Amino acid sequence: MAVGKKTLKELFSRTLKIRLFEEKVWDLFGENIVPGTLHLYLGQEAVAAGVTTALKKSDWIQSSHRGHGHVVAKGADMNAALAELLGKKTGSCKGKGGSMHITQLDVGVLGATGVVASGLPIAVGAALSCQMRKTDDVVVCFFGDGASNNGTFGESLNMSAIWKLPLVWIVENNFYAMGTPITMTCPSSTVAQRAEAYCIPSKVVDGNNAVEVYEATIEAVKRAREGGGPTLIECQTYRMKGHSRFDPAKYRPKEEVDYWLSEEKDAVNVIQKIAIEQGAITEKDADKIREKLQKAVDKAGEFAKNSDFPEPEEALDDVYAEAI
Amino acid sequence: MAEITYREALKQGLREEMLRDERVFLLGEDIGLNWGGAFKVTKDLAEEFGEDRVRDTPISENTIAGAAVGAAITGMVPVAEIMFGDLITLAMDQVCNQAAKMRYMFGGQTSVPLVIRTVFGGGKNLASHHSQSLESWFMHTPGLKVAVPAFASDVKGLIKTAIRDPDPVLFAEHKLVYDRKEEVPDDEYLIPFGQAKIRREGADVTLWGTFLMVHKALEVAEELQKEGISVEVIDPRTLVPLDTKTLIESVKKTGRLVLVTEETKTGATTAEVAAIVQEEAFDWLDAPIKRVNAPDTPVPFSPPLEQYFIPDNKRIAQAVRDIV
Ligand SMILES: Cc1ncc(C[n+]2csc(CCOP(=O)(O)OP(=O)(O)O)c2C)c(N)n1
Ligand SMILES: [Mg+2]
Numbered sequence A: 001m002a003v004g005k006k007t008l009k010e011l012f013s014r015t016l017k018i019r020l021f022e023e024k025v026w027d028l029f030g031e032n033i034v035p036g037t038l039h040l041y042l043g044q045e046a047v048a049a050g051v052t053t054a055l056k057k058s059d060w061i062q063s064s065h066r067g068h069g070h071v072v073a074k075g076a077d078m079n080a081a082l083a084e085l086l087g088k089k090t091g092s093c094k095g096k097g098g099s100m101h102i103t104q105l106d107v108g109v110l111g112a113t114g115v116v117a118s119g120l121p122i123a124v125g126a127a128l129s130c131q132m133r134k135t136d137d138v139v140v141c142f143f144g145d146g147a148s149n150n151g152t153f154g155e156s157l158n159m160s161a162i163w164k165l166p167l168v169w170i171v172e173n174n175f176y177a178m179g180t181p182i183t184m185t186c187p188s189s190t191v192a193q194r195a196e197a198y199c200i201p202s203k204v205v206d207g208n209n210a211v212e213v214y215e216a217t218i219e220a221v222k223r224a225r226e227g228g229g230p231t232l233i234e235c236q237t238y239r240m241k242g243h244s245r246f247d248p249a250k251y252r253p254k255e256e257v258d259y260w261l262s263e264e265k266d267a268v269n270v271i272q273k274i275a276i277e278q279g280a281i282t283e284k285d286a287d288k289i290r291e292k293l294q295k296a297v298d299k300a301g302e303f304a305k306n307s308d309f310p311e312p313e314e315a316l317d318d319v320y321a322e323a324i
Numbered sequence B: 001m002a003e004i005t006y007r008e009a010l011k012q013g014l015r016e017e018m019l020r021d022e023r024v025f026l027l028g029e030d031i032g033l034n035w036g037g038a039f040k041v042t043k044d045l046a047e048e049f050g051e052d053r054v055r056d057t058p059i060s061e062n063t064i065a066g067a068a069v070g071a072a073i074t075g076m077v078p079v080a081e082i083m084f085g086d087l088i089t090l091a092m093d094q095v096c097n098q099a100a101k102m103r104y105m106f107g108g109q110t111s112v113p114l115v116i117r118t119v120f121g122g123g124k125n126l127a128s129h130h131s132q133s134l135e136s137w138f139m140h141t142p143g144l145k146v147a148v149p150a151f152a153s154d155v156k157g158l159i160k161t162a163i164r165d166p167d168p169v170l171f172a173e174h175k176l177v178y179d180r181k182e183e184v185p186d187d188e189y190l191i192p193f194g195q196a197k198i199r200r201e202g203a204d205v206t207l208w209g210t211f212l213m214v215h216k217a218l219e220v221a222e223e224l225q226k227e228g229i230s231v232e233v234i235d236p237r238t239l240v241p242l243d244t245k246t247l248i249e250s251v252k253k254t255g256r257l258v259l260v261t262e263e264t265k266t267g268a269t270t271a272e273v274a275a276i277v278q279e280e281a282f283d284w285l286d287a288p289i290k291r292v293n294a295p296d297t298p299v300p301f302s303p304p305l306e307q308y309f310i311p312d313n314k315r316i317a318q319a320v321r322d323i324v
Helices: A005-030 A045-053 A068-073 A078-085 A119-132 A151-162 A210-225 A254-260 A267-277 A283-306 A312-316 B006-020 B045-049 B061-072 B085-099 B135-139 B152-164 B212-226 B244-254 B269-284 B303-309 B313-323
Strands: A060-062 A109-111 A139-144 A167-173 A202-206 A231-236 B002-005 B024-028 B054-056 B077-082 B115-120 B145-147 B169-174 B181-184 B197-200 B205-209 B231-235 B238-240 B257-264 B290-294
Touching: A005 A045, A005 A068, A005 A078, A005 A210, A005 A267, A005 A283, A045 A068, A045 A139, A045 A167, A045 A210, A045 A231, A045 A267, A060 A119, A068 A078, A078 A283, A109 A119, A119 A139, A119 A151, A119 A167, A119 B061, A119 B085, A151 A167, A151 B061, A167 A210, A202 A210, A210 A231, A210 A267, A267 A283, B002 B006, B006 B024, B006 B045, B006 B152, B006 B181, B024 B061, B045 B054, B061 B077, B061 B085, B077 B085, B085 B115, B085 B135, B115 B152, B135 B145, B135 B169, B135 B238, B135 B257, B135 B269, B145 B152, B152 B169, B152 B181, B197 B212, B205 B212, B205 B244, B205 B313, B212 B231, B212 B257, B212 B313, B231 B244, B244 B269, B257 B269, B257 B313, B269 B290, B290 B313
Parallel strands: A060 A109, A060 A139, A139 A167, A167 A231, A202 A231, B024 B054, B024 B077, B077 B115, B115 B169, B145 B169, B205 B231, B205 B257, B257 B290
Antiparallel strands: B002 B181, B145 B238, B197 B231
16 A cells, blocks of 8 residues: 555654654653653654544543553644643643543544553444444554453454454554563464464554555554554554653663664654655655654643643542532 | 233333333343343343344443443443342442532532442342342432332332432342332322321331331331331331431431341441431430341351341341340
């Protein structure tokens, strides 16, 4: 399948947007103004960019605990997203969620979650809802290699298969669950193999290549929309940073790190090179896009910093539809 | 008005809501064509509404509850059945971490209009995994509403309110009241949450309890009348919201309070209610508040053991006599 120039340009700018957003988060983190912990998406940008570019606006995504990239890629307001990470009143969750619950429902994000593998059942329900309401919307569920060892993986893949739900399972295999390498927790060489037991077609792709991710997702989404049921796509990728806030990730072998974090493997470089080679953009276009996105991200950073914290008693709001 | 069982009244409520609103659907294990629910509550509904809207699921409690969450936040109104209250332990993440918290942690972006039906209580020699009364766990979870209907006339009006409520409702039933009959209005009616019902008026002692214990309390009140003790019996009907007003007014009148539930004693709903009453009506109390609960053990199997475990009329009556 040939990917059009417009799409290549979009894949490039979406990948870059997440990169710049996460670099901004990293900077703010350096300023010590991000409360709590963080699971950065740096390194994995091509997954969210490739997947969401294959979706339409009314399609849904279910995020994980590593959700900033998913949410930004689906079109969340960056001002509100950054403000949320700083715990500000203007945040998308009014400062009640933070990094692990960063969400914007009106752009089709069902939620990010602090409980690993808890998004899978919710994605099943959302896809069931799309099916029962006879929309042609599709649900995509992101989760990690580690999450695929949780019971909900089996329950939810099974349910999605028996009901032929319009659902795409995206495993972001970054080869580690915190410090635990996948080789310690998964007997098969890929997570994708597990899908076969549920009669779910699967594919393994280079998760640092937005085009590969996009193409696989287009095919899966088409199947889902046409009533053909779920697909599982394993996107193999790698974290640029540690698992969370203060993790130096010393447990990863040097050769492995050198391979994955090389210039040639870098998600932004990969898509930039393809887009230029295919004539979708020029070097100059790339610079222009970068400049524009950087401006937007910087503005969002200022917005977040200048926003107020919520009033303490706002802690009592939004427990129920009406206070009881 | 017709005299019908609690089971039948509950089914009528479900049926009326399914006829009223096509977004309402049921899901759970063995609730459909072949079985009609472990306690036959949903019998014949699959025939009437089809297997899509009365949906049998695999034995996957966490994904049943999670699917209800995902469907609820995308435009459906699911009523999920967890076959036994004890098995909700397998769905606690979705019930308590996801459904209960979504409105809050997403800063009010979404409602979660779902109902989780389940059944508590012993008395059927089903032993430690099919007999517990775990309602206090859910009363202790902000974001959930908790209904505890004990009468046929209440269960119908309460299930209809639960289904229309924008917040997630844990709708607890009791195994030994399914067969109890009562006059139930034929016309549509709703019972608001947070309104206790005074089941019998009295002057000397207030007896507050849930489920089967309300029925026992009424028998005890009848007995004690012969001894010249006038007992007022209050059924809260919902634990969240909790009608403290009716209870406090009653205590101010009687000056004495006995609390009775089938839960194990430590940390039970009775402990919470006792604390509320001493905070709000200490000066009106003429005697210590008495609690009648099951002992702090798992639910035993053998009939004499189980009968010893479940509070009986004798223990309830004695608790009343102890403080008058
Ligand atoms: C149910 C659960 N268990 C443990 C944790 C702690 N925890 C947070 S992230 C994580 C690793 C998840 O690994 P993976 O699914 O591969 O995602 P990744 O972090 O690599 O993106 C763990 C163990 C948690 N949040 N939830
Ligand atoms: Mg991982």
